[in-house]
Amino acid sequence: MSTSWADSVAADNNAASGSSNINGTGVASHPARSTYVPPHLRNRPPTAEPPFSSHSAPPSDNDRIGYGGSTSGSRPGGSRPDYGRQGYGSGGRGGGGWNSRGGDGIVGGEVNPFGNDDVNDEAERAFAEQESTGINFDAYEDIPVETSGENVAPPVNTFAEIDLGEALNLNIRRCKYVKPTPVQRHAIPISLAGRDLMACAQTGSGKTAAFCFPIISGIIRGQFERPRGYRTVYPLALILSPTRELSMQIHEEARKFSYQTGVKAVVAYGGAPINQQLRELERGVDILVATPGRLVDLLERARVSLEMIRYLALDEADRMLDMGFEPQIRKIVEQMDMPPPGLRQTLLFSATFPKEIQRLASDFLSNYIFLAVQSVGSSTDLIVQRVEFVHASDKRSHLMDLLHAQMTNGIHGKQSLTLVFVETKKGADALEHWLYASGFHATTIHGDRTQQEREQALRSFKSGNTPILVATDVAARGLDIPHVAHVVNFDLPNDIDDYVHG
DNA sequence: AAAAAAG
Numbered sequence: 001m002s003t004s005w006a007d008s009v010a011a012d013n014n015a016a017s018g019s020s021n022i023n024g025t026g027v028a029s030h031p032a033r034s035t036y037v038p039p040h041l042r043n044r045p046p047t048a049e050p051p052f053s054s055h056s057a058p059p060s061d062n063d064r065i066g067y068g069g070s071t072s073g074s075r076p077g078g079s080r081p082d083y084g085r086q087g088y089g090s091g092g093r094g095g096g097g098w099n100s101r102g103g104d105g106i107v108g109g110e111v112n113p114f115g116n117d118d119v120n121d122e123a124e125r126a127f128a129e130q131e132s133t134g135i136n137f138d139a140y141e142d143i144p145v146e147t148s149g150e151n152v153a154p155p156v157n158t159f160a161e162i163d164l165g166e167a168l169n170l171n172i173r174r175c176k177y178v179k180p181t182p183v184q185r186h187a188i189p190i191s192l193a194g195r196d197l198m199a200c201a202q203t204g205s206g207k208t209a210a211f212c213f214p215i216i217s218g219i220i221r222g223q224f225e226r227p228r229g230y231r232t233v234y235p236l237a238l239i240l241s242p243t244r245e246l247s248m249q250i251h252e253e254a255r256k257f258s259y260q261t262g263v264k265a266v267v268a269y270g271g272a273p274i275n276q277q278l279r280e281l282e283r284g285v286d287i288l289v290a291t292p293g294r295l296v297d298l299l300e301r302a303r304v305s306l307e308m309i310r311y312l313a314l315d316e317a318d319r320m321l322d323m324g325f326e327p328q329i330r331k332i333v334e335q336m337d338m339p340p341p342g343l344r345q346t347l348l349f350s351a352t353f354p355k356e357i358q359r360l361a362s363d364f365l366s367n368y369i370f371l372a373v374q375s376v377g378s379s380t381d382l383i384v385q386r387v388e389f390v391h392a393s394d395k396r397s398h399l400m401d402l403l404h405a406q407m408t409n410g411i412h413g414k415q416s417l418t419l420v421f422v423e424t425k426k427g428a429d430a431l432e433h434w435l436y437a438s439g440f441h442a443t444t445i446h447g448d449r450t451q452q453e454r455e456q457a458l459r460s461f462k463s464g465n466t467p468i469l470v471a472t473d474v475a476a477r478g479l480d481i482p483h484v485a486h487v488v489n490f491d492l493p494n495d496i497d498d499y500v501h502g
Numbered sequence: 503a504a505a506a507a508a509g
Contacts, residue, residue: 243506270508293508323506424504447506472505 113255114174145182149369153189156180162188164217167261172213175256181206183373188213191347196368198348198361204480205373208253211239211313211347212287216258218311218345219286226308233281233304235266235288237311238338240329242320244269244291244451245458246478250315251289263287268304270294271451278303292320292328299336306338310345312364316478317350318357326356333364341366351477395490396434403440403468406486415467416485421476423491428470431490435468442468445475 145155156162159172159180180188183201190197191214201207215237226234239254241247251267258265265287268277274297281288281303288295288304298304312333314320320329338344346365350357353372361368390398399420407415422428425446435442443457443466454474461469462481469475470490 274509291507293506297508319506325507328507447504474506476505 110260113252113259144374145186146372147186147190147369149195150367151193151195152369153193153195155185156189157185162192162213164213165220165261167220167259168213168217168257171257171259171261174259175209177209181210183207183371184210184213186371186373187211187347190369190371191215191345192217194345196341196346196348196365198350198353198365198368198370200350200353200372202351202373203478207315207349208250209257211315211349212250212254212257214347215239215287215311215313216254216261216263219263220261222310224308224310229305231282232302233285234308235285235304235306236308237287237313238295238306238309238332239287239289239313239315240292240295240320240332241289241315241478242291242323242325243474243478244271245445245454245475246316247289247291248455249479254287254289258287265289268294268298269451270297271454274298292325292332295332296328299332306332306336309338311347312338312344313347313349314364315349317348317360318352318354319477321356321360326360329360330363396431399488399490400438402486402488403435415464417461417464417481417483418468418486418488419461419475419481419484420468420470420488420490422470422472425472427491428472432470435470440468441466442470444470446472447474 157180159169159177164172183199183205187197187199187210191211199207199210201210219236222236224236226236239247239250241250247267247269251265254265263286264284266277266280266285267289268281269291270293274294277294278298281298290298295304299306314329320326332338341364346368348357348361348365348368388398403418406418420431420442422431425448428444428446429448432442432444443460445454445457445461449457457466457469458481460466462483464483
């Protein structure tokens with residue numbers, strides 16, 4: 001019996017613009033999705049778009065300005081753990097003199113998440129600009145977007161049209177975001193209006209910013225008071241994601257977006273020492289990014305309370321259900337101390353919208369708006385896909401041919417990055433070993449490796465040290481790695497939904 | 503069916 005493997009290749013061999021999603025297989029979108037109407041919205045007359053205030057803030061306790069001002073006595077970085085939300089915010093920047101000179105990229109005790117801002121080399125600059133999203137904006141113009149629900153806030157065309165606040169606007173510029181992506185154009189105004197949202201969008205569509213901007217903006221405006229517990233922290237926003245690496249990535253982005261806003265994002269996931277994460281939490285947390293298992297652990301230890309949650313975002317929800325997280329997610333959202341729908345704002349993101357997600361949406365969301373963004377990958381300008389049928393015994397030599405061709409394709413003297421997906425952890429190790437023996441610098445990422453090894457592998461791949469990464473579907477969705485030129489599906493996926501990633 | 507996620 002012959003097997004097949006498919007590869008997808010960024011059409012544009014100019015590597016600077018060839019960055020693609022880690023899972024950029026570029027398969028056509030689901031036509032069914034765009035026409036889906038949520039059950040509760042069927043058979044309703046279309047509603048005209050009403051006049052709309054573009055930045056009404058979500059429910060807030062009061063309107064005071066001067067975020068974090070009530071903790072004047074706190075000492076950021078002091079030896080005593082700071083409880084609740086004290087320990088950062090205005091205390092870090094205003095006074096105290098702790099690192100306030102901002103020497104090595106540290107300002108007010110906050111590490112600059114943007115790294116070195118000076119981009120001198122012109123090629124590097126072009127690279128960096130692509131890196132900000134990995135997306136060719138021009139390919140976006142005609143992407144169909146569908147919304148349904150009552151009183152849907154109209155989309156915006158520029159970030160300037162949205163009043164996100166000065167600090168956030170500055171960070172958007174630092175991220176070199178020029179123009180909102182389709183999901184951002186629609187989702188941000190809807191979220192800023194305080195509405196719950198169910199959004200179908202794929203990886204690389206700019207989802208993270210779409211839910212982070214309104215959350216950060218809302219927290220800045222909200223001035224939420226919080227209790228102080230002994231070792232218990234009270235985040236205002238919770239972002240759940242299926243894999244540890246995706247949580248890390250969301251956290252990194254959230255840190256950039258919230259830089260110097262006084263809003264603090266913390267990440268918690270399994271496989272890493274919990275003590276370090278606990279210390280980080282004790283220093284204060286507004287936005288908690290977490291994988292479900294570790295969060296349940298933290299909740300059971302009463303180190304985190306969800307009582308003050310105002311914003312809940314679930315990323316890659318269908319994937320979380322696929323991975324069997326529904327019990328944990330329901331425990332977190334329904335059986336702990338989180339405010340019910342209506343008293344919090346909930347944003348649910350999923351690549352697909354099957355029955356289970358529909359059920360989750362009707363349980364977690366209140367009077368929500370449904371948003372479907374067509375797949376970017378359907379643009380053949382962006383990605384070329386090739387399927388080759390080869391005998392199982394020829395697969396490796398076939399891959400080797402492809403990798404050899406790739407070696408001459410690099411830029412800046414570095415080989416461009418190739419991501420190889422395989423079905424099993426064992427298969428990943430075997431392929432890596434074989435590649436290594438064949439003279440290729442390859443590494444692997446899969447669930448049998450320690451978290452340290454996984455993170456090291458990802459760093460090594462991103463840096464180009466090992467330009468080949470063999471991965472199981474721990475990396476199959478959500479991760480967005482700049483400069484990936486080739487994505488190879490070495491084993492034909494059994495699950496076609498995984499293959500088209502929605 | 504395999505993979506992922508809490509030790």
